[in-house]
Amino acid sequence: MPTIKDVAKEAGVSIATVSYVLNNKIDAVSEETRQEVWRAVEKIGYMPNVTARNLRSSRSRLIGYAWHEQPRSAMNPVLHNFAYFLAQAAEAAGYHLLTFTFPSYDPIPVYDELIRTGRVDGFIIASTVTDDPRVRYLLKRDFPFVAFGRANSEWDFAWVDTDGEAGFAEGVNTLRAYGHERIAMIAYDAGSLSGNYRVNGYISAMQAAGLPIPENYIWRGIHDDQTGREALSYWCALPLDQRPTAILAVSDMIAVGVCEQARQCGIHIGRDVSVIGFDNMPLTQYLQPSMSTFEQPLEEIGRACIDMLCTLLAKQPLDPHERNVLLPPRLILRDSVGSAP
Amino acid sequence: MPTIKDVAKEAGVSIATVSYVLNNKIDAVSEETRQEVWRAVEKIGYMPNVTARNLRSSRSRLIGYAWHEQPRSAMNPVLHNFAYFLAQAAEAAGYHLLTFTFPSYDPIPVYDELIRTGRVDGFIIASTVTDDPRVRYLLKRDFPFVAFGRANSEWDFAWVDTDGEAGFAEGVNTLRAYGHERIAMIAYDAGSLSGNYRVNGYISAMQAAGLPIPENYIWRGIHDDQTGREALSYWCALPLDQRPTAILAVSDMIAVGVCEQARQCGIHIGRDVSVIGFDNMPLTQYLQPSMSTFEQPLEEIGRACIDMLCTLLAKQPLDPHERNVLLPPRLILRDSVGSAP
DNA sequence: CTGTTAGCGCTTTCAC
């Protein structure tokens, strides 16, 4: 691979001059010399060695993004897609994405190593939770990062998130427009942040509409179809006039479980009970009935994360108002939603 | 961030000695000194700077993996998942994955830049095609890479692939066991390698079974549901006794199209017509009826790719028999397959 | 056994 020396020799100048030209030190070099250097660069096919540059500037131009270890059953196309958009945005900003994996029970050592070895300049972290150890660690270490997802409200850091609250409020209002009044929701367990924001949206929209929320209308469980099954079984055991006619679920997987259980119970989704999921997983539109769901604006979120991180990396001040970005999900109505029975 | 100098100072030795200890130059340093150095390392919290190491050894310890630009409609969870397994395997081997994106119409500049700037030590490339420009380029440049997928048979390079031929043969035989004889298939257009291997498996199994393959039993199209719809419409226009009773599709998306069209035509999948897709996309088991499909052994493929690439990077000889690995997909039978009508 | 030293390829003062 040719180096700056080869170019210098070819152009008959010093390596310093070549460096000036390459780095557009505009008035450090005569037009004539500049031409000559570029000619040599072209001829030799030279490109600056990234590693050397990085060593010199003690940066890596790499952004770390971690995939959680996940059981196949709970595999989440959302985060994989997100990674794609991140990579795209990072490139546009002159960075590359370094992807790594970590055991969710002990993330810190991996992050720590990446930092201490100078592997990455910053991180994008996803799937944040309350008391997220990564956020706490990175904050303490004062290492640049942007989160896709919020954490403890007393922690001040840059994040971008889908506005689950607004989404679920919209969900409630849309269902009301279809005539539903007994609207229930399935949430994650109480420790889940994203789940709770959606619960808040649900509750406030219900209250604003003057609709009662019976205590047993908020079911909690994990991100799988079993949760949906159990929730529906439970509600179906209620007297008919107490049964919800519409259900908002925090994820498509859960919503799918509801539909599966409904089929077994002879309940017709979209007629007897309406269902809305979350994430717009591939194939949701081909379920029977096609599943209504919320689509997260992953491309925008990815871009926003990278933009903010680049600002941090450039040591530029980030306007406090712009440190936190909330983007609304898009409701996609399909056949799983119908008029109230 | 502490450097080797700090450790040297702390331990009261030279930086060379620290380096020896760190690199396990076993009989270059006395046990006593070694202890002392490690103590200093621990105390200071030192980790060697990766960039400096890389510059010195002119390597990057990074493996490049590209995501294709893809329309949202054709989004392929398979490759995203694959990336996860690659990252995992790479880490186990002391590498990291650098993910990037490229416009499929012109991939070379991106690869070229990554090589010339010394960004990566090697590539994993996926979704290879006939005359794949990336394979041709990397081969010409003699740059280390391993492909997930084959290319021109006259090109000699390391690859790992799902054995679509064996898979489709198994598909045919399984369908035969269910009593099917009029078995059709939906392939990609003739330029697709993976598609063609599957066609070969289909044809040879049919012939081995002494079953005829009418010319119009192989439909070709792109990777979307529309292709499946068109294929089924066409076959349904045939006289009943010429209509296939079972269909093998090269992808789940196509198979889903078949099912959708079937519903519109009043055809009952799994009873009137059996269908098998490919990829085991998330949610396929929740379709109505649940979709039979092939699952690619992505984790094994990822590991095999990384193993081979690491061998190449270590400049160790790769046994010619081991340069090419074919792994069988796993057939998952669900309700879309039933006895022949 | 341990230390001195020469780079890896590049950027950036500082002289001229």
Next chain:
DNA sequence: GTGAAAGCGCTAACAG
């Protein structure tokens, strides 16, 4: 305008 030279943090001859 241009070049000589220092040095980013590390490894590996080479000397002692």
